[in-house]
Amino acid sequence: MSQVSLTDAADDVVGIENCRADFPALSQEINGHPIAFLDSAASSQQPASVIDTIAEYQRHDHANVHRGVYTLSHRATEAYEGARDRIGNFINAASRTEVVYTSGTTEAINLVAQTFCRPVLEPGDRILITHLEHHSNIVPWQLVCEQTGAELLVAPINQRGEVELEILESLLDDKVKMLAFAHVSNALGTVLPLSEIIAKAHSRDIPVLIDGAQAVPHMPVDVQSLDCDFYAFSAHKMFGPTGMGILYGKEAHLEKMPPYQGGGDMILEVTFEGTTYNALPYKFEAGTPNISGAVGFGAAVDYLQSLGMDRVSSYEIELLGYLTERLSTVEGIRLIGTAEHKASLQSFLLDDIHPHDLGTVLDHEGVAVRTGHHCAMPVMDFYGIPGTARASLALYNNNDDVDALIEGLGEVKEIFSA
């Protein structure tokens, strides 16, 4: 079974410094240069253990889950549900019933907006978010506000890209029915003080949803110790496959929420008179799920646990320090996002060169960075810029990648100063 090959692969991991070799995509050259992949905040590369586990599952173990009495269906169900257990353990969920598979962070947030908030929101109620949110933590709330007459409130940020906590706190009143914000900003790298904010919201009985897409790959996350009500994240930003994510939700909330979609697997009994819904977490998982995605997600979590999230975190903090320090020495650089507590990425501008032009020249040097608004247009508006270039790090990056970026920026300057 796939579990066996997965454990073997994890045993091969010797440490973060050498883990780059585990990622097949990172051994290639781009335009004659070793690839410097600095766009993991958009989507990360996958280790061979994830790729192989998915392939093994497809080769030997695939059938539909929760249905057949035959061997393959049993294996597929074991692999699918086993992955749920390991992902739940990874974020320290109290129970597997609190770990709902979704297609990603976006669907997880939409699910909460539509099933937790929509049934209870009334005109005049408020949803509070912050100015640094990704579009996926803005638009689902705008939709539910349009549907219910509720109002979307935005807590401001300062020039460093930090949320103004006192203002946020002052906005927490009886009308606020949900506080939703990012654990780590995808455009600015700001790490928000979760425990502090969650405690303040809870003291006023306001539930909290955390968009954890940019946090889970980079630091230990313990949903019980955070005491958040919901926590959403995506497999493809943490070395797993696309189309897969998790909504963690406190059981008491999930129990009360109506189903998000109807279909097979989410039911106990269907008659034309009515339907009894399945237990948690299946109530929210209508239809044949993304089984291979879940299996790959489980392998990604195994990989991260074999390295240890504390070690991943300290390795990346050091590397981010090196990135910021090297970028700061480049003449004409403007760092966007200079919060005191940051993780994994740095946005920047160089002279008056448009980020898109910068990205094209860097690609020519084998350096992959994201350029544009990073699905956070309000953040760009705040700084009065159309976009930035963003170098984002993951556990497989090293100083050589940073050096390649700095060298590439030299080439950019040469071309545009001509």
Place this chain on the structure above:
Amino acid sequence: MTSPALNNEDLRELYRELILDHARSPRHFGKLPDATHSAEGINPLCGDKLRMYFRIDSDNRISDACFEGSGCAISVASASLLMDTVIGLNTDDALKYFSAFVGRLTGRQDSENDDTDAGINLGKLSALEGVKEFPSRVKCATLAWHALISAIHHDVQPATTE
């Protein structure tokens, strides 16, 4: 699919002096108070946003044009070169330039001859031909041209490259 490796000439060709010059000092940049046609071009991928103004006379001649907004070097240079090209043309001829230009950049028309056959000599617009080697940038170069079409057709929705 693997695309062929780019070399230094490709990059220098993309960012040749004429392009950088038009990007730094775009021609016909600003508002056109007596515009009869106008359209916005938005490239959601990178946030390029251009507003194009045209004064089209009763004989369908584009007698003046301007644009404003922000974008990458390629999109701004392309808008600037578009202005230089279409002012003085009638709208039918401008549409021919659109087809020839977009065709050349997307590989639908390969050689100079094809264009000459269609009665179109791209002239300075050929400076943007280096974009062909950078598929992700073709949209930047064609954005202004899509906006021109929108403006001529009076489309209410902004033109996009999607």
